[in-house]
Amino acid sequence: MYLDRDQMLVVLNALPDPVFVLTETGLYAGLYGHADPKYYHDAKDLLGASVRDVMPAEVAESIMEHIQEALHRNGLLKVEYPLSSQQVKGLENSAGPGGTLWFEGHVQPFPGLVDGERAVIWVARNITRRKQLEDELLEASQTDPLTHVANRRRLMEVLEFHFGAYRRYRHPMALIMFDLDHFKQLNDRFGHLTGDRVLRCLCDLCRQDLRENDLLARFGGEEFMIVLPSTTAERAAQTAERIRTHISTGVAAELDEELNVTISLGVSELLETDTSLEQVIQRVDDAVYQAKDEGRDRVVVNAAG
Template identity: 45%
Template sequence: MKQNLELLMEMLAALPDPVFVLSESGKYLALIGGHDARYYHDGSHLVNFSLHDVMPKARADWFLQQIQQTLEEGRLRTVEYSLGAHEIKGMELAEGPEQDIWFEGRVQPLRRPFRGERAVVWVARNITEHYNMQRQLKTLSEQDELTGAYNRRKLMEALQERVAEFHRYSHPLSLIIFDLDHFKRVNDKFGHVSGDKVLFSITTLCNKQLRQQDLLCRYGGEEFAVLLPNTNLEDAVQLAQRLRTTVGSYDFEQELGESYSITISAGVSTLTPGDDIESLIKRADSGLYQAKNSGRNCVIEKARQL
């Protein structure tokens, strides 16, 4: 019997992931496993302290909410979260990963009270490598490989979110679609490699004029779209003019080997009640078509005809 108990304790201590027993009030009641410093910090000093003793209030409140929800539902729950050693008192200098760790927490209620309180078992598995890989794959799926701008797929996803937001909260939303004038001449004269450099530089130039919330996308070929949340038509037209001026005044000598300027034509539209994604894009496209037929190097706004 004694040998079996010793074997059981040794097995528990050897668990690769840390297993916490946490009370309904947020107290650390026990901790076993998770001793590999490549993946975890030693949290043995946390036992008998509460979440609010060792964490910022907002973080402790979140963990306590997960514990209480698990107990209320009476079933296994899985949560994902990040946590760094700097957020936990007494762990700042502990051996372990330097960066914040992403965890998958598997939280299971205990059938019986432990030390007079209802409690849960919380298994914390380090998923940082998997999380970072998933984030990189998502980024790659949303970006245009050549320019680094977002791609058409990302634009359509963002449009769905922002249009729904407009219809719910009436936040203004505008769209610019612009095209590089006579870009075929660049590829024909300097080659496609040089043309690709121009597209990359234009992406960089435009991004410097945009806010963090704005979305620059390569719409196709030498055509780009800029999604502008919380922006009315007048402000969107002003931005389109700045983009036109910025690109038009830039000398592409470094990209093409000789002094060369390029202009853009743009169409601008804004979302109005009753609009959908298709109508917003269609009006911006119509403005772009009109700009090209008006001699290029200009911006045409297309308001909805009510």
């Protein structure tokens, strides 16, 4: 028993995702499926229109390129792309999900010609939720859950990137490391939860003194690093000093007058003699150690190889 033509059409229109037939010149020649407005807008008004007429030029060109590529490879092409109904003429006011949606397009050459033209079958699946989850996962894998600054994994990725750029193009990069002073005493006296609040507050204050391209990261328990691209140790030392004074008054002002929170900071920069990242990390670590040794609540620069 086989389905007759009418039944086949019923099946096509019952498909959950929209199935477009798009010709080589970008005409919407057919549309099936996608009845659920929770996931899709009703795109029937696009039939007979051209991709270039209904989409912004950039979006239309990339769709045209995908059509060409699928035809050229004569096989299935998978693409992911963002699109909002506001970008598509005819869909602006139709019922459907708002905001920018993400789609996975499965683009397959149409076997035969449509109105004398080559064409593709383009199945568009709404993958917005999956994309959001991927973004959230990526964010979580790179962020310290307590302070919401970058975690050590992200820090090392960024440091590797700048180390590579320095080796190739000699783009300078400075590094600041800092460590809370007598944090154990603070935890013992005020409790671990107050200690946690101090760490969060410290990061918030510190961020206010940084540029957009700088990266603040948690290196370990109460140790943090700041990556400063395109910066020398001399300039970074000024930033470090600003952060030091900000923290020494700011945390108590924000949280509790009784809290005496200070930090010891070490500063260094990439040097021509560095053959590995560990060397600059060792230099800032030594500088923090020296700052502790000299009485804490101070900045020490260690820019010598």
